[in-house]
Amino acid sequence: MTTVVVAHESYVISDLEQDAFRAIDASVLQTGNLETPSAIEAARKADALMVTIQTVDAALIGSLSNCKIIARVGAGLDAIDIPAAAAQGIWVTSVPDYSIDEVSTHAIALLLNHARRLQKMFASVRAGAWYDAAAIEPAPRLRGQVLGLIGYGRIGSTVAAKARGLGLDVIVVDPFIEIDEAQDGVRQVDLDALLATADFISLHSPLSDSSRHIINAAALEKMKSSAYLINTARGELIDEEALLNAVQSGSIAGAALDVLTVEPPPPDFPLLRDERITITPHAGWYSEASKLDVRVKAIDDVLRVLSGKAPRSPVNRPRGKK
Secondary structure, eight states: OEEEEEOOTTSOOOHHHHHHHHTTTEEEEEOSOSOSHHHHHHHHHOSEEEESSOOBOHHHHHTOSSOOEEEESSSOOTTBOHHHHHHTTOEEEOOTTSSHHHHHHHHHHHHHHHHTTHHHHHHHHHTTOSOOHHHHOOOOOSTTOEEEEEOOSHHHHHHHHHHHHTTOEEEEEOTTOOOOHHHHOOEEOOHHHHHHHOSEEEEOOOOOTTTTTSBOHHHHHHSOTTOEEEEOSOGGGBOHHHHHHHHHHTSSSEEEESOOSSSSOOTTOGGGGOTTEEEOOSOTTOOHHHHHHHHHHHHHHHHHHHTTOOOSSBSSOOSSOO
C-alpha cells in the first residue's frame, strides 16, 4: 500500500488527510519527527513525506528509496536539501502563498505596536497610571516616516501596500526583483541607503548563505538610533547577539521578532529580558483560514504526484521519474 508519512508532532492528522489519501488507497502515518530510528525508518519506506520545520538533509534523502515527493507544509525551504532531492528524483513542493495576508498584517501590527507605544500604554494603565507621559513619549507621527523592506516578494510587496495606506514612505532592497517605482509607489535603494534612512526596517527575505545575518553588528551600526527592526521571516537573518548589544547600547530603539534562530528559545534567552524587544511565538502565519489553506494545498500536491502528475507548486525539477 502507498504510505504518506507526516513528520511533525503538532500537526494533528485529521479527516482532511485521511479522506484525501484514502481516495487513492494510501495510508497516513504520523512519526512526530525525523530523528528517532523508527521515524527515520518510516520515512525511508514512505512514498511521500510531509514536513514543516524538520531537517531533510542529503543523507536522509539518499535513503528515501520509495519517496516521490517531499511536501513542505509551509513556505520556507531552508531545512530541505533541494538539489539532493532533485538528484534522487524526488519532487519538493511548498505552499508559498498560504499566509501572505497574515504575515504582512503581523509585520504591520508589530510596527504599529511600537509606533503608538501600545505595550507601554498597556503596562501603564495596568499599573494604575492613566496617562504616564514619561512612559510613552515621544511618539512621532507615523505618516511620512520611512519603512525599509529587505525583500520584496509576495509578503514584502503586500506589507508595502498596507504601509503606504498608513502614510509611510517605503524603500526596498531586493537584488532579485526590478521594481517599477511609478507603479508600485516604492523606491528601490541599496542596503546601506536603506539602513541609514529607514525609521522601521522589516525583513522579508528567504534564508540563504547570502542573507544569513544580513542584519549584523555592522548593519546595526548604520541604522538610526531611533530605528526599529521587525522580523517575520527567518530568525537567522539577524545576528541575535549583535541585536541585543545594539538595543542595550542605544544604537537602535528596539526590535519586534516573530522568528528566532532557536525556537522555542530557552528560558534564559537574553532577548526575552529586554522590554525594548518584543517577541511573538512564530505565529505571524496563523489564522484559521491559513491553517486550512496550507494543509489543503500541500495535500493536493502530494495527491497529484502520487497519481503520476506534476505538482502545482514545485521548487525543483527531479532528474528522471519515480
